[in-house]
Amino acid sequence: MSEATYLFLDEAGNFDFSPSGTRHFVLTSVAARRPFAAHAPLDAYRHDLLEYGRDQKLFHCAEENRHVRGRVFDIIGANLSALRIDSLVVDKPKTGPALREDQRFYPEMLGYLLKYVLPRELLLGASQIIVITDRLPVMRKRRAVEKAIQQALADKLPSIPHRILHHESATHYGLQVADFCNWAVYRKWERGERDAYDAIRPALRSEFDIFERGTRRYY
Numbered sequence: 001m002s003e004a005t006y007l008f009l010d011e012a013g014n015f016d017f018s019p020s021g022t023r024h025f026v027l028t029s030v031a032a033r034r035p036f037a038a039h040a041p042l043d044a045y046r047h048d049l050l051e052y053g054r055d056q057k058l059f060h061c062a063e064e065n066r067h068v069r070g071r072v073f074d075i076i077g078a079n080l081s082a083l084r085i086d087s088l089v090v091d092k093p094k095t096g097p098a099l100r101e102d103q104r105f106y107p108e109m110l111g112y113l114l115k116y117v118l119p120r121e122l123l124l125g126a127s128q129i130i131v132i133t134d135r136l137p138v139m140r141k142r143r144a145v146e147k148a149i150q151q152a153l154a155d156k157l158p159s160i161p162h163r164i165l166h167h168e169s170a171t172h173y174g175l176q177v178a179d180f181c182n183w184a185v186y187r188k189w190e191r192g193e194r195d196a197y198d199a200i201r202p203a204l205r206s207e208f209d210i211f212e213r214g215t216r217r218y219y
Contacts, residue, residue, distance in 0.1 A: 002034040003127035007117065008178035009110070010134070012186035017092055017100050024189045025090040027109055028182035029117050030083055032174060037082040039173040041075045058170040061183040073184075073199045076177055080203035083177070084120075087185040087207045088113040094211040107148035112210060114152035120205075128161040129153065134175055135166045142166065 013025035042059065049056040049068070059072050076083075090109060099105055121129060131149055146164055153162045169175045184196035185207065 003125060005031055005033055005121045005124070005126035005129050006036075006174060007031050007114075007121075007129060007131045008133075008172070008174040009131065010175070010178040010182040012182050013090075013092070013190070015102060015105065017095065021092065022190060023092060024186065025092055025109070026087055026182060026186040026189065027090075027113050028085060028087045028178060028185055029113055030085050030174065030178040030181055031117065031121060032083055032177075036174060038075055038079040038177055041078070042072070042173045042176070045071060045075060059173075059176045059180070060169065061180045069180075069196075072176075072180055073196055076180055077199045080200065083181075083203045085181050085200060085204045086113065086117050087182070087204070089185070089189055089207065089209045091209060091211050103144055106144045107151070109210070110145065110148035111152050112208075114149060115156060116206065116208070118152060118156040122157070122160070126160070128163075129157055130163050130165065132165045132167055132172060132175060134179075135168050 008030045009027070010030075011025070011027050013022040015025075016022070046056050046059070056068075059068070061069060061072070064072070088109060095105070099108065118129065131153075133145060149164050153164075167175065169179065180196075181200050181203075184200050185204075187193040188197040
């Protein structure tokens, strides 16, 4: 097994803090090392769908029908021992006005998540950290993401190699797995739906409601 740790990042919810926006914003990190156990069965299932006649370019949780979504969760669930999932939950109405600015909100929330995840990966013997996010179409947001990651990496990983990469979700099953895991946590908080959440729960190492004192849940 490679000693490089890959961190795949995903988010759910929006940056609208008005009553018409989402109640929650969720950031999730999925840590894994090669070989990626879920990737071969996901690739096989995608090709099954192609042969069935479905033009399946990638798995995107929110856009899948319940049958495809359920099968992907089954595959992820069968390979949870190879994953470490951490989520940070923001109850947006509790966010102070100054923190709601784009240039501050996303970097600080992501920084909080990474500052918890990264030291644990070092303790688990990671020789390098490779952070992969979905390719971000808005350059201002991309700069904010990179700033948060770079700061957290500089604080926690001064002596080991680390990189930040932005890839299209279709190019890496790790990003698609992170999308499904983050969707499951988000739906639990936003809508009270637990089926998908319970499917990934064994690999969930922490779930932190950042504005609720004492509510980091360790598993």
